[in-house]
Amino acid sequence: MVLPDAAYTRLLALRTGLRRFEHWSAGQARAAGLTPMQHQLLLAVRGHGGERGPTVGDVADSLLIRHHSAVGLVDRAADAGLITRVRDPEDHRLVRLRLTARGARRLEALSTLHLEELSRLAAELPRAWEDLAPRPPDRPGSQVTVARAYDPAPDGPGGRILVDRLWPRGLARQDAPFESWTRDVAPSTSLRKWYGHVPERFAEFADRYRDELATGPARAAFERLARRAASGPLVLVTATRDVDHSGAAVLCDLLNRS
Numbered sequence: 001m002v003l004p005d006a007a008y009t010r011l012l013a014l015r016t017g018l019r020r021f022e023h024w025s026a027g028q029a030r031a032a033g034l035t036p037m038q039h040q041l042l043l044a045v046r047g048h049g050g051e052r053g054p055t056v057g058d059v060a061d062s063l064l065i066r067h068h069s070a071v072g073l074v075d076r077a078a079d080a081g082l083i084t085r086v087r088d089p090e091d092h093r094l095v096r097l098r099l100t101a102r103g104a105r106r107l108e109a110l111s112t113l114h115l116e117e118l119s120r121l122a123a124e125l126p127r128a129w130e131d132l133a134p135r136p137p138d139r140p141g142s143q144v145t146v147a148r149a150y151d152p153a154p155d156g157p158g159g160r161i162l163v164d165r166l167w168p169r170g171l172a173r174q175d176a177p178f179e180s181w182t183r184d185v186a187p188s189t190s191l192r193k194w195y196g197h198v199p200e201r202f203a204e205f206a207d208r209y210r211d212e213l214a215t216g217p218a219r220a221a222f223e224r225l226a227r228r229a230a231s232g233p234l235v236l237v238t239a240t241r242d243v244d245h246s247g248a249a250v251l252c253d254l255l256n257r258s
Helices: 005-031 036-046 056-063 067-079 101-124 189-195 199-213 216-230 247-257
Strands: 083-087 095-099 144-148 159-162 234-238
Touching: 005 036, 005 101, 036 056, 036 067, 036 083, 036 095, 036 101, 056 067, 056 095, 067 083, 095 101, 144 247, 159 216, 189 199, 199 216, 199 247, 216 234, 216 247, 234 247
Parallel strands: 144 234, 159 234
Antiparallel strands: 083 095
């Protein structure tokens, strides 16, 4: 695919606009008495979506930082009176994070400014991504999709199967929005820990995962899923926040190609 000169101009404008937004955002956070990472932390806690609040691990996943770095960030924010820790009411082994009244006020003020700035940028920045990325060929037989375990199951056709090795944190079994759990098809524990949901490792992770699916117990589980997918629509369910860079996404692509 040969790109026209205008494509590079549009991409440059987009990247420059995004960098300016990041610089502006950092300045707004400091003006509100926060570091940029504290602002991100408050947003990760408030935007998590679950009623009980995220764990430190959830925050680390959202911010793409190591767990020990997230612990330090949470400690400093708690000392500043921005967040508080609470025990999960159902699983006392889990510690969840919530905003204090001070943290909520600061985040709301910053979020209002950011939404206004994003509205302005939407009118100025070119939609550089349109018509530039190569489109995958249509596959008439594709009927496998991916969904998050914490999202309610929509009405419509398609069996729903959990394909993670671990049960989703904080999800009661009676509330599970899926019918069955096929853990043997998930990435091995060693591969999952090596990947650590670092996007830069996703390509190699996908290659290693495809190799695992070609042998051993994972192969048998994959073949069972392939037979199930051939009989009608199928939804692969995962607790991973970044669905596009998950094992479920790799599995979905393989099933749609088979």
